[in-house]
Amino acid sequence: MGISPRFNCPCEGATQPNEQRRDEGVSQKKKKKLSIVLPEQRGLVIGLIRRIMRENGHLFVRQYAIAIACLVVGSGCTAFLAWIMRDVIDKIFVQQNRAAIFTLPAIVFVTFAIRGITSYGQAVVLARIGNNIVARYQRRLFAHITELSVDFFAENRSAHLAARINQNVSGIRDTLNLTVTSLARDALSLVFLILVMIWQDPVLSGIALLAGPPIVLMIGKLARKLRAATRQAIDINARVLASMQEAAQGITVVKAFTMEAPLRERIERLILKAEERSNKIAGITERTSPVTEMVAGLAIAGVIGYSGYRAVVYGYSPGSMFAFITALLLAYDPARRLAKLQVQLERALVNASMIYEILDMEPRQPDAPGAKTLTTQRAEIAFNDVTFGYYSGEPVLRSLSFVAPAGKTTALIGASGGGKSTIVALLQRFYDVQEGSITVDGEDIRNVTKRSLRSKIAYVPQAPYLFEGTIRENIRLGRPDATDEEIEDAARQAQAEEFILAAPQGYDTPVGENGMTLSGGQRQRLSIARALVRNAPILLLDEATSALDTRSETLVQAALDAAMKNRTVIVVAHRLSTITNADQILVIDGGQIAERGTHQDLVDRDGGLYARFYGLQAGGSRRSADLAEARG
Numbered sequence: 155m156g157i158s159p160r161f162n163c164p165c166e167g168a169t170q171p172n173e174q175r176r177d178e179g180v181s182q183k184k185k186k187k188l189s190i191v192l193p194e195q196r197g198l199v200i201g202l203i204r205r206i207m208r209e210n211g212h213l214f215v216r217q218y219a220i221a222i223a224c225l226v227v228g229s230g231c232t233a234f235l236a237w238i239m240r241d242v243i244d245k246i247f248v249q250q251n252r253a254a255i256f257t258l259p260a261i262v263f264v265t266f267a268i269r270g271i272t273s274y275g276q277a278v279v280l281a282r283i284g285n286n287i288v289a290r291y292q293r294r295l296f297a298h299i300t301e302l303s304v305d306f307f308a309e310n311r312s313a314h315l316a317a318r319i320n321q322n323v324s325g326i327r328d329t330l331n332l333t334v335t336s337l338a339r340d341a342l343s344l345v346f347l348i349l350v351m352i353w354q355d356p357v358l359s360g361i362a363l364l365a366g367p368p369i370v371l372m373i374g375k376l377a378r379k380l381r382a383a384t385r386q387a388i389d390i391n392a393r394v395l396a397s398m399q400e401a402a403q404g405i406t407v408v409k410a411f412t413m414e415a416p417l418r419e420r421i422e423r424l425i426l427k428a429e430e431r432s433n434k435i436a437g438i439t440e441r442t443s444p445v446t447e448m449v450a451g452l453a454i455a456g457v458i459g460y461s462g463y464r465a466v467v468y469g470y471s472p473g474s475m476f477a478f479i480t481a482l483l484l485a486y487d488p489a490r491r492l493a494k495l496q497v498q499l500e501r502a503l504v505n506a507s508m509i510y511e512i513l514d515m516e517p518r519q520p521d522a523p524g525a526k527t528l529t530t531q532r533a534e535i536a537f538n539d540v541t542f543g544y545y546s547g548e549p550v551l552r553s554l555s556f557v558a559p560a561g562k563t564t565a566l567i568g569a570s571g572g573g574k575s576t577i578v579a580l581l582q583r584f585y586d587v588q589e590g591s592i593t594v595d596g597e598d599i600r601n602v603t604k605r606s607l608r609s610k611i612a613y614v615p616q617a618p619y620l621f622e623g624t625i626r627e628n629i630r631l632g633r634p635d636a637t638d639e640e641i642e643d644a645a646r647q648a649q650a651e652e653f654i655l656a657a658p659q660g661y662d663t664p665v666g667e668n669g670m671t672l673s674g675g676q677r678q679r680l681s682i683a684r685a686l687v688r689n690a691p692i693l694l695l696d697e698a699t700s701a702l703d704t705r706s707e708t709l710v711q712a713a714l715d716a717a718m719k720n721r722t723v724i725v726v727a728h729r730l731s732t733i734t735n736a737d738q739i740l741v742i743d744g745g746q747i748a749e750r751g752t753h754q755d756l757v758d759r760d761g762g763l764y765a766r767f768y769g770l771q772a773g774g775s776r777r778s779a780d781l782a783e784a785r786g
């Protein structure tokens with residue numbers, strides 16, 4: 155299973171062609187990358203709006219009812235103001251009715267007050283709905299992303315992803331709010347005002363409404379242009395933010411290599427592009443204004459000219475004409491906003507579809523239907539004829555078979571790129587094998603839940619990663635229900651206690667971003683403590699001691715030796731010194747096992763790869779990169 159390219163169509167009901175599904179067994183670089191794909195056709199756009207409505211609308215029925223009630227009352231007030239102008243002119247100015255001098259202004263004031271209160275009410279309610287939608291989608295996205303396979307993160311730069319999500323999440327909110335406010339406020343106001351106009355004067359209304367069709371045509375054209383520009387703008391903005399974040403994260407490398415100037419130039423180029431895109435969008439969006447103004451101005455001028463002619467020549471009542479013109483002028487604002495609606499919706503929909511693009515992705519290694527919980531008796535691991543490659547036709551492991559006996563240590567060693575880390579990744583089911591199988595106590599790991607499989611494994615990665623939080627919290631990530639005593643015990647075993655207690659707040663000292671305040675060796679020891687506290691039957695060490703100095707390494711090695719007892723351990727080692735005691739050593743070369751045996755067996759093997767390598771450096775502390783040299 156692969157990440158579904160179904161996100162090409164974010165509307166519901168879109169299915170993936172079978173052919174596409176079939177060739178997804180092997181990950182294919184192009185398919186995994188997030189691209190900006192948009193529904194091009196009107197039907198798909200409506201599908202997207204309907205999906206957003208269906209997923210969210212029912213959650214906010216009460217709030218939307220309040221907002222819509224406010225909008226309806228507000229629209230009614232607007233129409234009423236136009237309506238009452240007839241009385242203002244006729245009663246006050248023509249009939250000179252004294253009582254009306256007091257009552258009509260009072261009515262106008264009360265109408266404005268009601269309009270103000272309802273406008274406040276709808277704005278607050280809609281803002282709350284919007285904020286809640288943003289929060290819900292942020293939660294949903296994070297939960298979904300953490301379920302996606304590791305290859306998704308290998309293919310998508312994390313900073314770029316974060317920046318894009320940050321921009322996109324507003325799309326759902328804006329689509330909903332724009333649709334609701336436009337329909338409930340602007341469309342309703344317009345309908346009420348047009349009714350007032352027709353009631354007052356059907357002929358003049360006909361003249362005024364002639365302005366509609368040309369404006370609608372023009373907006374349709376502009377919206378199409380805007381769609382492409384918006385897509386590019388969102389992507390460029392995400393790249394700007396991502397580049398800044400990456401520069402901040404890698405600031406030591408940036409400074410050490412004096413990369414400031416070229417980096418600045420790169421970001422400046424992106425910023426310039428983003429500025430150009432924003433200007434283009436503003437140009438397209440605002441192009442609606444002059445055209446709308448001119449067409450509407452023409453209609454209003456026509457109405458004034460014709461009604462003036464009728465008043466002067468035929469003596470029509472100024473009151474009804476005034477009410478008509480007021481309604482026409484008041485209708486102008488909602489009509490203009492409605493004209494802009496499609497343009498604004500374009501942007502919101504581009505963002506919303508990008509959110510669904512991520513939400514519609516499926517993990518590549520989902521649990522099989524009816525997957526069991528893995529229970530381990532002995533925790534014996536077996537690779538049976540495993541063939542695997544990250545890309546189709548490029549196998550990294552070829553028909554690889556070995557057994558990692560229960561309670562014993564199996565060391566993997568070999569030249570860089572041979573496939574050692576891949577073996578460790580496959581065992582955790584970050585990827586699925588293409589041929590063969592991997593079993594734990596005879597159970598194929600594809601038949602058990604990933605959660606239960608991984609709960610049996612403690613993993614110390616090549617590059618230790620620490621999360622924002624305290625030292626204690628970072629160790630506790632190994633097992634959330636670990637007691638403070640267990641955490642301190644693990645830290646002691648990992649030879650980390652000394653520096654932890656020397657830190658300003660001991661175990662409660664914050665580690666800074668990815669442990670920036672700690673040395674590489676200290677980070678590694680915390681990572682080992684995290685694995686120890688997990689207390690799992692399988693221990694995976696990927697070059698766990700690579701960042702330690704000789705003293706720490708000796709200490710940690712002793713700790714690891716203790717932790718390895720009675721566990722099934724697979725250790726990827728780059729230094730021979732760390733594996734001389736291993737129960738079996740597998741020399742991995744070109745995705746296959748070139749040699750296997752204990753350290754002594756392999757050293758004794760005349761002309762063997764391992765023996766040659768060992769011979770190269772009697773001290774046995776050189777890195778396995780030298781194996782390539784040994785291989786000649």
Ligand SMILES: Nc1ncnc2c1ncn2[C@@H]1O[C@H](COP(=O)(O)OP(=O)(O)OP(=O)(O)O)[C@@H](O)[C@H]1O
Binds near residue numbers: 545569572575577
């Ligand atoms: N996520 C990935 N996507 C694509 N190719 C990958 C990925 N990870 C590893 N590879 C490729 O797979 C091959 C084996 O890599 P792997 O990391 O397993 O080797 P290794 O023996 O652990 O190397 P090292 O000792 O340098 O860590 C390499 O050619 C590498 O480029």
